[in-house]
Amino acid sequence: MWVQETKDGNFQYFERYKDPYTQNYKTKSVRLITDSSQSRKKAQKILDKKIAKALDAKEQQSITFHEVYEEWYKTHIRSLRPSSIVVYDSIKKHVLNYIKKDILINRIDTKFLQKFFNQLEFSDQYISSFKSTLGLVFKYAHLMEYIDKNPLDNVVLNKRTKTFADIQRIKNKFLEQSEAESLLSELYRRPSTYRLARLAEFMYLTGVRFGEAVILTEKDFELENKLVKITGTIDRTKGYKNAKKGPTKTAKSMRDISITSRTSELVKQSFGENQLANLDNKQFLKGKYIFVTKSGTPIQNNSFNIALKRAGERVGLEDKELSSHIFRHSHVSLLAEKNIPLKAIMDRVGHEDADITNRIYTHVTSQMKTNIIDQLESNGL
Secondary structure, eight states, rough: EEEEETSOEEEEEEEEOOTTTTEEEEEEEEEOOOHHHHHHHHHHHHHHHHHEEEHHHHHHHHHHHHHHHHHHHHHHHGGGGHHHHHHHHHHHHHHHSSTTTOBBBGGHHHHEEEEEEEEOOHHHHHHHHHHHHHHHHHHHHHHSSOOOSSSTTTTOOOOOOOHHHHHHHHHSSSSHHHHHHHHHHHHHHHHGGGOOOOOOOOHHHOOOHHHHTOOOOOGGEGGGEEEEEEOOOOEOTTTTTGOOEOOOGGGGEEEEEEEOHHHHHHHHHHHHHHHHHHHHHHSSOOOBBBBBBSSSSSSHHHHHHHHHHHHHHHTTTTTTTOOHHHHHHHHHHHHHTTTHHHHHHHHHHOOOOOOOHHHHHHHHHHHHHHHHHOOOOOOOO
């Protein structure tokens, strides 16, 4: 730092610093009325703040949204499961295609982001996922002091008006009881899909996810108490033959589920069948999992879904969104028809996000209200 006396008798203090991006030297200055030891200390503090602010501002101006996104994602991806990475990668692709590569992150404002969300043509649930992801990106940017405030805070998501097609789409996500029984009967009818039928019925009667079901072992059941403990989901990163139990999808997914007598019977049948296969087939993969193929490996989701769709076509259910997840949704529908409270259903199926549960629940209970009117009118009331 150096000082120069000005023409009006004051003192100008100067300090040089190097711009980290241009490598050129620049100068900051401050004017005080005296030149003393105390004045020099004061001037130094002021100049240090000015230089720090200049360097910070330069950094903010020079980093793009794409650079920040990639920087955040490299750390965030470590905490994701393979199934979640697919979703995050899809969102990332859409976002980075919309936002040009040279746009600086501190130039992005609420208006810019609102326009981005307004043009998205996805479901309300998926658009909410976009906002959640971008929220994490901008939160990281603020933490790293790339931006002064989060421009996403005031963005509003405008939910679409429900159309008949939307209502029908919800209905296609679950099976009515008669439809479920028809589909299960078709799966049980063929020896090639008999094991799949037992798994399908188990999911229908418990509401568990596919990954939670196929990793269950005998130790997870307390049949004398009619209870199954859900403590993880399948980790098949090294293939189904080397599958192991990984952590549950969310903390809420760790739960105990009461099971019916029919469900207990399904589990006992699987126990016995696997024990016989273990004795009769030397190639049978020795393990403790309940819902397995003839070779002893956990049933694969893809092959399960293919068999499910083919069976659905044979019984006139080709319009339904037939996958392993439909039995989870159908369980929600079944409980809603029995007037089970929404909160109790969410606890049973391990949902933190009530979106799909609430939509199915609302649809079913609305249908029940219609049935009330039909019953009143049929009695001449």
